Structure formats: structure tokens, C-alpha cells
Amino acid sequence: MIESYLIQRKGRRIRTAAAAAALLAAATVLPNLANAWSYAEAAAPYKGTRIVILDEVTPLQQTFAKLVPQFTEETGIEVDYQLLNHFEVINKGQADLLSGRGAYDGVMLHSAQTGLLLGANVLRPIDDMLADSKLTSPDMDTADFIEPAWSTTAKFNGTTYALPAWNYNVVYWARNDLLSHPEEQSNFKAKYGYDLRVASTMQEIRDIAEFFTRKAGEKLAGKTLQGDFYGIGLEGIKGGTTWGTVWNSFIKNWGGDIFDLEGNPRVDTPENRAAMRFWGDLWKFGPPGMAETSLLDVPTLMGSGVVAQAVAWSDFALGIDQPGSSEFAGKFAYSAMPRNTGYSGPRSAEGAPSIIVISKAGKNPEATYLFLQWMSDKATQTKLADTLGGGVPIRVSSWGLPAFKKSRHAQLYQAMEETLKYTQGKPRAPKIYEIFDVMSGLMQEVGLGKITAEEAAGRGQEALNKICEGKCTL
């Protein structure tokens, strides 16, 4: 009898211990389950809201537009995702932000626009929403955003205004079939004393440009040329991104800049003059009409087989280097902007990190923030990369995705990855577009040989002194 009592007591103890363990486990796991973050839950208070987002129309955004309905399915927030061309996005977007009308809840900005809009104080910061655990996923991982592009574009004076949207960047692009041709390699080595290869320095770009500039009737890779062939294609049109490329891909790689550390204009310096002279000198090896060559024309020159190398926006290279788009598809080589042998300081490359900001006049900041968070999160970025077969990443982890690693454009993506390590947003200069306009006009004249680099630097200094009337940046 005592034995059965003891057995029963032991059983009760075991059952009691098991129940306690189960309760303890539940107490640990259930709260985590209850706290698991989801877009559906975060968006619950905003279900049924309609937001209007203005973005730029390129194949990237056109592909992303196909994914947008998934956000609506998940959250119940309706998104009117409007795509306009580059000029209209800038004009309409800025007009809406500056007027305070709030027609758009989110507006895409290139980094160059942020100076004007920060100065006008029309952008809504997102720090409060970033810190709100109900609105921000614990898996957001902002440390994964490609830097310095994000911070230099979206943050100012310690305040964050946006998540990254698109990281356009400029790369070096060359005809690999020409660089690897045995006869060309032999002739190049004989003339320049080193092996012909994808340029790893600015000076090599120049040598390659000179080497491959040939007249009709001469030989190129064993074939007789029917028309002239040129060593390099560069954007040279007034406005556009001409000045940005000269500034960030050339001038800064000479150790120069057009602003000093305080933001005062500093154009007429030896480094700037040397870089301008180098860039202008490359025009000798370019096709006629470089002064009208836009960022769209440069890829056309490469795709048509008119030039041997170019400095171009990587997303356009993606479009050209496709079967059916160019007879040279698959024969291109890419790298980050080469280094200048005469400068060992930080490297630089032109890029246009872009963000989608929330208008202060917008009526649905939280719903808009949720959309922008969804747009930038790892799952969406992975889906976008898979749908596009690549793209222009905003996250470091994206480079490891199969869409990039196993792509036929793997070399281009490596060039983009390298370039984005030192691509920065533009300084916060409210009058930056006026500066772009003046400086691109001066650089055209340098390229055309109408003025020297020294004159351009001098006139640029005068112009910026007049435009800025003191400090150029905020």
C-alpha cells in the first residue's frame, strides 16, 4: 500500500514537473509568436488607404511595378505607382513637394535634388517610424544597405529622410573582343610597352583610346574598317549627367573637388585643372558630335560598334548587352572606374543613388513608409532581382544572390559592386542644377578645344562665386 502511494506520489511529481516545463516553454515561445512582425499586422490601421508614389520610368521600375500588387494583397493598402521620365519626375515631383500640395505621398529623388528640398524643409524625416517597432520590421537590417550611397543621400545632420530606392552607377565599359585580339595585343605591347587589357588606370584608358582610334580602310581586329572607328565614347551634352561624370569619375580621382570642406566654391585648383585637361584630351579619340552625346547615346555608340570603350551608366549597359540588342552582346568587359596613377587618395565614381521621400504634405506617411520598407526589404529585393535577372541592388547581401552571381552579366555586377563601394550622393547644394548647367557648358568647350582647362576652371570659379554668393552647400 505504501509502495503504491509512493508510486502515485512519484507520478504526480512527474506530471507536475512536465506541466511546469510546458508552462515555462509556452511562456517563452508564445510571446515571441505574438510579437512576430508582419506587414499585414503593421498595416492593419491603414488598410483601405490609397497612396500615390512617383518614380522614374526605366526597365527596373517597370519590372518592380509588376510586384507592387503583392504589397496591396498583403496589406490592403492600395498603391498608385506612377512612372514618369527623368525630367518629369524631377519637375512634377519637386513642384509637388515645394508647393505643399501633397498630390504624391512618396516622390523619387536623385541625390542631386536633396539640397534644394532639404533647404526648403519639405521632406518628412522617418526616424520616428524607423524607431517604431510596430511599423518597422526587426529584420529590416539597415546595416545591409549599400554605403556610403544610402547615408550620403538619405541622411542629413543626423536625420534620416528615406530608405534607399535605386543605386544607379557609372562603370567603365570596353570591347573585350578587341582587347583580347592577339594582333591588337601584340601591336599595343609594341607601342606602349605593357599588355593590352581592361583598363585598370585612367592612363590606360587614354592609351587604349589613342590606340583604337582609326580611319576607314585601316585594320581593326584583322578586318578592314568601312568607316572610322573611335577609341572612346563619353557623354558630352550640355546638362544631362556630363558634369556629374567629370566631377565624380575624373576630378575627384585627381584629388580635386569643386567645393571645399565648408562648402565654398573651389573650382580653380591644380587638381581640377589637371582632371579637366585629361577628360578634355580624351575627346580627340571620340566620335564627332560628342558635344551632343547624351547618356543614352553612349550605350548606342558601344552597341553599334563605333567606339572601343566608354564610361557609361551600368543599367544602360545591361540593356545593350543582350542578344538581339547588339551584335557585340557578350563581347563586352566591365570594371569599376579605374584609378588615377597620380593619386593614391580615396577613389570616386559617379553614381545617382536615389531615394523615395515622404512629402511633409502627404496625408499617409505611415502607409507610405510601410510601402517603402517593403520595397527595400530583403524578400522584395530578392524577388525583384529574380524577376529582372539582376538589376541595380540597394543591399550588400543582394550581390550574393544567384541572379547576380550566376548571371551572364556577372562581370558587370562585379564592376557595379566595386563602384558602389565609393559612390556617394551629391553634396546638399540647393543650386546644384545651375552649377551643373554652367560647368557642363564649360566642359563642352574644353572638349571641343574652344577653351583650355585653365580657362574653364577660372570661369567655373567665377560662375560658382556668383551662383552661390558664399557657401554653395547647406
Place this chain on the structure above:
Amino acid sequence: MNDAKVTVRSKAGGIHPEHRFWYPYILIAPTMVTLVIVSLIPFLYTVYLSLQEAKYGQIQGFAGVDNFVTVLTDPRFWNAMWVALVFVLVAVPVEFMLGLTGALILNAGVKYRGLLVPLMFIPTMMAPIVVGLLWKIMFAGSWGLLSYNIFERFGILSGTSIFGSPSFALFGIILVDVWQWTPFMMLAFFAGLQSLPTNPYRAAAIDGANPAQIFFRITLPMLSPLLVVIALLRLIDAFKIFDSIFILTGGGPGAATESPSILAYKMVFEYWEIGEASALAVLVWLLFFAFCNVFYQVAKKKLHAF
């Protein structure tokens, strides 16, 4: 002669509406109201903005004449005015002469005139962006249809391109404008020629006048009112040139093709200097106001137009 005003009575016995003093104003009221809404009010607002300090697209305060001083002391403004002046002084006379010549040929009677006239009007009917893209393709530096296949092969302008050269770009724009607007001038003059009375020509034929005498003594004087109006309209329109420059050169190379319209566009949409852009617009209006007044007086007295 009895100069007393005749008052016509309607069947009901009252004064006929046609003879009430307000009747003409009623008839032109819809047009005037439309002009006030779409022209006068925006213009007056532009004048208002030209006197304000506008930063970031927002009015900050009264600026007085500061914006005008800024514009008038800006070398870019004077360069833009020079570009517009050259453009107008070359393009409009060329269009005028070619248009008049073409109209005279059409009026003299050509085969298939009914088919030719609509075809010739195609350039004028084309959207400006299409015109710009078309000529960009024709003259693109190293791959354009004309520049590569014709110019480069025959060694004309080799090593350069029309729109990429500060010396040639403006003349390239002029060429595009002449191509687009000569048909308009031609058809307007042709319509005018068709409406001229035939009696003077019969009398001239009887008197033994030669073609040159007929043209200078009969056709030109009778056509002069139309010629003057069309020329004035075309001149005003040419000064405002924007579309083709925007598409083909963006105002470059340098500032070689930066017209007042292009400069104003940049000042508004790129620099957000609303006050200064408005001042530029008002200055251009003042210039044309003065010019049109002089033109009107000369045309009225010397050419019996208006």
C-alpha cells in the same frame, strides 16, 4: 447727305438689337473673357511674381526691381537674346522668301497640286518632339543618316557634327525651323494669292505689263497686308523657339543655342528661380510690345496693312 443715324425698328416696335450700343460687345465677349482668363490674368500674375523674392518656389517678400536688375546684369540673358535675334533674322526671312516663292509656283498652276499641298504640310503638322528626334537621327555625329552617309562620305564637316559644334549648332536649329515652317508660310501666302481679285491682272495684261511688273506693282501691294501679318506672327513665334533646341542641343554646345525660352525654362524648372524667370518673361514682353507697336505703325502707313 443726311448723316443722321437711322434707327431700325424691329417688328415688335422696339430698337433692333443690332443697333443697341452693347450689341458688339456681347458678340466679342466670349473671346474677350477667354483671352482674359488664359492670357491677361496669367500675365498679370507673372508681373506680380517678377516683383517678388521667390525662394524654393515660395514667395518670401517684395523684391522690387531686384529680379530685373539680376536678369539684365546676367551675361546669359544677353547671350540668349543674341541667339534669338540671330535665329529670327535668319530663319524668318528664309521661310518668308521660300514660302512666297513656293506659293507663287503653286498659284501659277502645277500638276497634282491637290496632292502636293497636303504632303507639303506634313512638317508643320508634326509634333515638335517628333521633329527634334527626326533631325537628331539625321544629323547625329557619327551615325546620323545625313551626317554619316552623306557628309562624312564626301568629307563635308568631317570631324565634327552640326549640333555638336558651337559654330554650326544654331544654324542646324535654323535649318530644322525652316524645314518645319516654310510649308505653313507657303500655304498661307497661297491662300492669299488665291483670294486676290483677277480684274487688275486682266487690266495689266491688256496694258502689256511683264511678270515682274505684275508681281511688284499688283501682287505684292495687294498681298502686303497678309504678308505683314504672317511675317509678324512667324517672327513672334520664332523668337519663342524652344522645342527643337530642348531636344537637339539643350541650349548647348556651351550656350550657343540657349534661347530666352530655354533659359527661362531652366530658371523655373531646374533652378527654381521663379522671380527672375518671371522678370525675364516680362522683359521679353516689353521688348515685343515696343517692337509690335513700331511694326504696326510702319505697316499701317507704308504698306497699308491693318
